[in-house]
């Protein structure tokens with residue numbers, strides 16, 4: 001467990017950030033995010049792409065602020081499996097090797113993205129032959145065994161990602177679900193537990209506190225209840241936490257209302273005995289006014305309110321950002337701003353300078369309840 005105070009990582013980050021921008025950024029006396037998280041028994045980490053690691057500023061930033069990484073795409077079926085026969089582990093291995101060299105933990109994302117849009121094309125067309133149930137079960141278990149066994153250092157797996165349709169709350173329709181039904185998810189969790197018995201097994205999804213997400217929240221809760229009924233070895237709910245700046249005149253009142261909705265949902269989840277973790281934190285500013293300083297404050301306000309509520313329970317564990325540097329965020333392409341300005345959804349700007357969202361995350365980590373893994 002890390003101690004407080006400026007350590008090599010923090011000094012490296014401070015020096016590097018100063019060098020990059022000509023002014024001190026995260027001062028060497030500022031506790032790193034992973035130190036703040038560790039002080040309350042949790043880890044702070046970030047998603048990274050293999051290509052990002054070629055930038056020395058990124059390598060230093062991750063090493064200074066994080067003690068856990070997750071692959072943004074490199075451990076997904078579409079990246080690992082160009083076809084039914086071949087495997088493509090090079091990029092995931094690169095990220096795992098970087099984490100190992102820098103003493104960083106590794107999250108696994110994801111053993112099964114149970115979503116038709118992110119299922120490899122060849123799997124949509126795959127012929128499972130005369131015994132499709134056995135063939136589908138074999139393909140799924142072989143995949144999970146191969147991947148989970150290759151990365152025994154993974155402390156926490158997103159075993160299943162986004163299986164619940166956000167509009168209906170029902171299980172999504174995929175090639176596996178058409179053959180195995182919901183047993184698809186059971187097989188995934190049982191195989192993960194057998195292959196990685198010490199890892200935290202997570203159901204990961206993007207429901208959060210929006211009014212339009214009530215059906216999604218209900219559907220996820222019903223799935224978690226069925227997991228308990230069917231003794232499925234799922235330990236935690238992964239809350240992706242892709243947030244948005246709230247537009248409109250009464251944003252403050254709206255924020256307070258959403259916090260109440262969110263508090264009630266989280267209690268229902270933890271009352272079922274699940275831990276929580278924040279797996280893909282970022283705050284889209286697509287609906288915010290153009291001035292960067294204004295947007296940065298609104299992003300920080302939403303991010304802080306969400307994390308304060310989510311981390312107020314001792315069941316809430318690790319926190320990971322879905323990218324640390326604005327220009328590299330997936331949101332630049334996914335939800336471009338109408339005015340064409342680049343989004344500012346992460347903790348650091350394009351010059352690797354900390355933004356108000358970094359201060360907001362630091363404050364939320366400092367104020368958070370102490371995490372007690374798996375304690376009722």
Ligand code: G3I
Pocket residue numbers: 072073076118161206240280330
């Ligand atoms: O690497 C190829 C490149 O060779 C090619 O030229 C280029 C254009 O086709 O595509 C590149 O792959 C892209 C990949 O990101 C790496 O940048 C894929 O097209 C693109 O679909 C992929 O998007 C990722 C997406 O998941 C789908 O895997 C995003 O970066 C990533 O942020 C996003 O992450 C998801 C989580 O896994 C689950 N929760 C939601 C989150 C956001 O959608």
